Amino acid sequence: MHLTLRQLQIFLAVAQTGSTTAAAALVALSQSATSAALNELESQLALRLFDRVGKKLILNDSGRVLLPQARQLLDAAAHIEQQFQVSDPLSAAGLRIGASTTIGSYLLPAIFAAAFSRAARAYPRVTIANxxxxxxxxxxxxxxxxxxxxxxxxxDLVLLPWIDDELVIVAAPDHPILSGDTGSTIAIDALQAAGWLLRESGSGTRETVDQALRPHLPGLRSVGEFGNSEAVKHGAAEGLGLACLSRCVVSDLIGLGRLVELRTALPVLRRQFYLAHSRHKILSPRLRHFLTFCQGWVR
Structure with a gap:
């Protein structure tokens, strides 16, 4: 048996797209060459990796077993190439960083500016999502x-505690809950009765808000859910509802007077940020350097 990395790359492309035609575009081959490579892989393994449903190729149980192994092998091969192409551990070439929305939007640019030389003209590829x-x-x-x-x-993840983040409750200066007095302490029953703007389910901010507020405000009333903190922040500034967001998200509009931080009887709301990587991940010198830098970074 002589499996090749190219076969595994094609297998992953087909798994991602569901067809050899779409996969061919990802791997820069013709459809016929892509189909032939997949057939050869299945022949070498003496089993089918996909169920054929009309024109759609859907991973079967054997394909699902191969999928994570193929990803790990291709990841290892990519790091071998990177290790010998660039010897400078301070280079960001080839790194792929994923960040939760608040971190990616408000902290990551400052981290990159401090971690990497601006003369390098190469920064990690970043995925920002919930x-x-x-x-x-x-x-x-x-x-x-x-x-x-x-x-x-x-x-499957190695989770490393990172930095603390403070969440604050904000509203527009003319929100009825303030009754014209931006310095007053807001009662729990007033918070309970108010409408709230929230992040979507699956968001780290949403999970933290739920855990922090619902014990005190069990009937937390949502009047809108948004896919990013910017929308929540500006919605609150327009008077659409209250919001509970990271201080780093709302500090600009608080400074401009478009949002007011509410004083409440609630305890201080804090959460922990984390660094994480797969247990199966090969940590290259570049990745180790960036991980160490993040651990020592102070905002």
Whole structure:
């Protein structure tokens, strides 16, 4: 048996797209060459990897077993190439970073500016999504390192506590809950009765808000869910509802007077950010350097 990395690359492309025609575009081959390579792989393994449903190719149980192994082998091969192409551990070439939305939007640019030389003209490729999506990407070795806004119980991940983040409750200055007095302490029953703008399910911020507020506000009333914190922030500034967001997200509009931080009887709301990578991940010198830098970074 002589399996090749090219065969595994084609297998992954077919698994991702569901057809040899679409996969051919990803791997820069003709459809016939892609189909032939997949047939050869299945012949060498003496089993089918996909169920043929009309024109759609769907992974079967054998294909699902091969999928994570193929990803790991191709990931290892890519790191071997990178290791010998660039010897500078300070280079960001080839790194793939995944970040939860708040971290990716508000902290990662400053981290990159401090970690990498601006003369290098090469920064990591970044995927920004909600925490649940980044956890999946780390587990599938689609990103090398994840910066998460909440913990995960995924057994395939190495989870490293990182930095603390403070969440604050904000509203527009003319929101009725303030009654014209931006310095007053807001009662729990007033918070209970108010409408709230929330992040979508799967977001690290949403999970933290649920865990922190619902014990005190069991009937937390959502008047809108948004896929990113910017939309929540600006919605709150327009008076659409209250919001509970990271201080780093709302500090600009608080400074401009478009949002007010509410004083409440609730305890201080804090959460832990995490660094995470797959247990199967090969940590290259570049990745180790960036991981160490992040661990020592202070905002």
């Amino acid at each position: 925490t649940a999506q980044i956890v999946t990407a780390i587990s599938n070795v689609e990103v090398d390192l994840g910066l998460l806004e909440g913990p995960t119980d995924d057994p």
